[in-house]
Amino acid sequence: MSDAPLTTVPYGRLDADMVARWAALAPEDDGPVWMVNLMSYRERAAYADGRETDLTGREADDRYAPLEVLADIGAEIVLVADVEDQLLGPEPRWDRVAVVRYPSRRAFAEMATRADYRERHVHKEAGMEATIITCAVPIGSPADAMDPDALVDWGEVPHPPTDEDGPVEVLHLIRFHPGRADDEMVRYQDDAALVAVPHGVRIAGWFGIEGTVIGDGRGWDQVRFNTFPSREAFMAVVFDPQRLEAQRSHREVAIADTYTLVLRPVIDRLGASVAEARADGG
Template identity: 50%
Template sequence: EYADGRESSISGSEADDLYSPLDSLAAVGARPVLFGDVDQQLLGEDTVWDRIGVVKYPTRKSFIDMQALPTFKESHKHKDAGMASTIVMGTRPIAQPESPPGHVPVDWADVPHPPTDDDGPIVVVHVLRFHDAEAAHTTPTHMEQYQTEAAKVSLGHGLRLNGWFAVEGTIIGDGRAWHQVRFNEFPSKAAFMAVVTDPSSLAAQKDHREVAIADAYTMIVRAQVNILNDSITTP
């Protein structure tokens, strides 16, 4: 529903498609590096996530500058009409953990559940708040222990770390604070579900992950655009 009262028969997702402020982003030196629809939401029931996007800005100021552009203000009418709610976070990349000794990434051609036409690559997005209030840049010990045990299973199923980020602030949200957002890629949904249901993963989750995390959203995303990892490693 448009605030100016214009008649429209398009859906909310179609209105959001019209938003696409590429000209405004380019004007301030920014670019989209990940975009996709949520295939399944696994954790977090109070807010339903439909789409996830990541934009790389050259500076914090460039994000503020974009808000004043007439082209952005005009295109934002479509976003306001299409989205029931939005969460916007300002984040910075953080160092990713090394693979556990004796475990290395596996080529997707050699995993038990490789990508297919019916089940292609997915990105698993974790939005995390830890019990430790200072945990944005320093991952809690229990979470590190969970990561290590989970990686021993995940790497064999084709895990690729696209990017982990510390949350500097929630610009638009529901009042909750978040510490980290993580983007982990798998060759297929079947590959990720094999990790989720692995007994050692379940044990590590109970012993460490649940101890470390105060609140979380976890979504499986089918990415239409994903150059997230390259955007971190390339200026």
């Protein structure tokens, strides 16, 4: 099998030039990155070689999962979650979200040249209808300045986690209007926090986006992950009149395009991975 890098994929536009630049990075110019994957599956897998299969798109992607390859290059899957609801954003409808922390951009670029990775990638091609993969690095958030003692214990919030409605991760993929993000989003965050904190919100990680590895031509600026003790807690914040007014006055002014996804995590080490990187100086 060829060790040439991938230049096209059937499930989105691949920025091959950006990946090629990463492959040439010197170690001192590189460092850890988080690849955020939004995945929409085909109803039935369709292999390029025409083989017959009864696999669904999701089942084909499960066969792709390159766990050994990731472990070999020092990468780690830090979040896998099913999309329970897509509250904002156009088609496609996303089915699953995964986040992988790579030790460097170069490691990600070189992974695609490995024969063992390419052997597995045929399953991803068969299963995937559309994908957005963004390269992200942690940025500051209100949590950095918050006294941990100010956080409300989940046992004391109005809608605590239950067996039927446990914690949810809420993803916001965001593109800002040029020049409008800073002031308007800070105002929105300040107002929204007054509602969200009493309902037990935690910030798992906010990330600035360096580039879109695979997508549909749209650029993105940030991806934010906020954790709530339950879906009911999150929806109470969504429909709070104070937050809705802040959304109309500030958030909608700042944001040009967005997806908001309610996620049910299967694996969730996202916040821990960010904390570990900061402790290591990464």
